[in-house]
Amino acid sequence: MTYSLLIADRSYSSWSLRGWLTFAAFGIPVDVVNTRLYQPGFAEDLKSFHPARTVPAVRLPEGAVLTDSLAIAEEMATRHPEAGLWPEAATARAIARSLVSEMHSGFMALREACPMNLRTSYNGVPISDAVRADLDRIETLWAYAREHAGDGPWLLGKYSLADVFYAPVAMRIAGYGLSVGPEACMYVNHHLREPNFLKWRALGLEDEPQATYKRSYIHVDWPNAI
Numbered sequence: 001m002t003y004s005l006l007i008a009d010r011s012y013s014s015w016s017l018r019g020w021l022t023f024a025a026f027g028i029p030v031d032v033v034n035t036r037l038y039q040p041g042f043a044e045d046l047k048s049f050h051p052a053r054t055v056p057a058v059r060l061p062e063g064a065v066l067t068d069s070l071a072i073a074e075e076m077a078t079r080h081p082e083a084g085l086w087p088e089a090a091t092a093r094a095i096a097r098s099l100v101s102e103m104h105s106g107f108m109a110l111r112e113a114c115p116m117n118l119r120t121s122y123n124g125v126p127i128s129d130a131v132r133a134d135l136d137r138i139e140t141l142w143a144y145a146r147e148h149a150g151d152g153p154w155l156l157g158k159y160s161l162a163d164v165f166y167a168p169v170a171m172r173i174a175g176y177g178l179s180v181g182p183e184a185c186m187y188v189n190h191h192l193r194e195p196n197f198l199k200w201r202a203l204g205l206e207d208e209p210q211a212t213y214k215r216s217y218i219h220v221d222w223p224n225a226i
């Protein structure tokens with residue numbers, strides 16, 4: 001018996017991406033169960049992960065179900081200390097936790113205005129003051145993390161849960177062509193090239209698109225690196 005992870009549409013479900021990266025990026029074996037958002041089967045699929053009402057959800061080998069990405073991340077970090085989900089150094093770990101929590105509970109304007117869509121990207125997207133403020137805050141947090149990063153290109157040096165939680169944020173910046181400074185741009189580029197992310201995106205392209213996520217902005221090629 002191993003972990004069982006319920007995810008939805010790889011192209012659109014940013015929380016599913018976080019849930020999946022929590023396993024894939026750290027080599028933790030997991031059985032993945034796919035469902036589709038906004039489809040009649042969604043509620044039925046959730047029933048087998050009771051009491052989950054959103055994705056991702058994880059069933060532990062012993063049967064308990066985790067219903068939230070942050071709980072999944074913390075539980076996997078506790079169960080697999082050798083896998084390095086959190087940075088090893090105490091200060092880096094504390095900062096990673098802080099960044100993850102702020103992501104999990106915030107950036108509503110960005111999330112609402114620019115839902116993750118890994119099938120397409122846009123040019124000339126107008127952004128509100130609230131979205132700009134979210135982007136500024138994200139850049140501040142990324143820069144602060146990088147001050148404590150040590151070696152490695154990720155937020156706290158080595159790839160950690162902080163990067164898992166900001167991967168979909170990076171994809172919003174890339175996909176909607178949102179302007180950020182050179183350091184943030186470089187960080188977005190690392191995500192665009194990250195092998196687990198590339199695998200996730202390719203699998204998502206095999207799904208039927210969902211019309212809900214379409215926007216009428218100018219379409220441009222997906223940025224393999226911006």
Ligand SMILES: N[C@@H](CCC(=O)N[C@@H](CS)C(=O)NCC(=O)O)C(=O)O
Nearest residue numbers: 013014015016054055056068069070
């Ligand atoms: N706080 C939750 C959020 C999960 C979430 O909102 N998932 C979305 C998909 S990205 C969902 O399942 N939406 C379906 C719904 O709200 O009915 C987490 O961190 O896991």
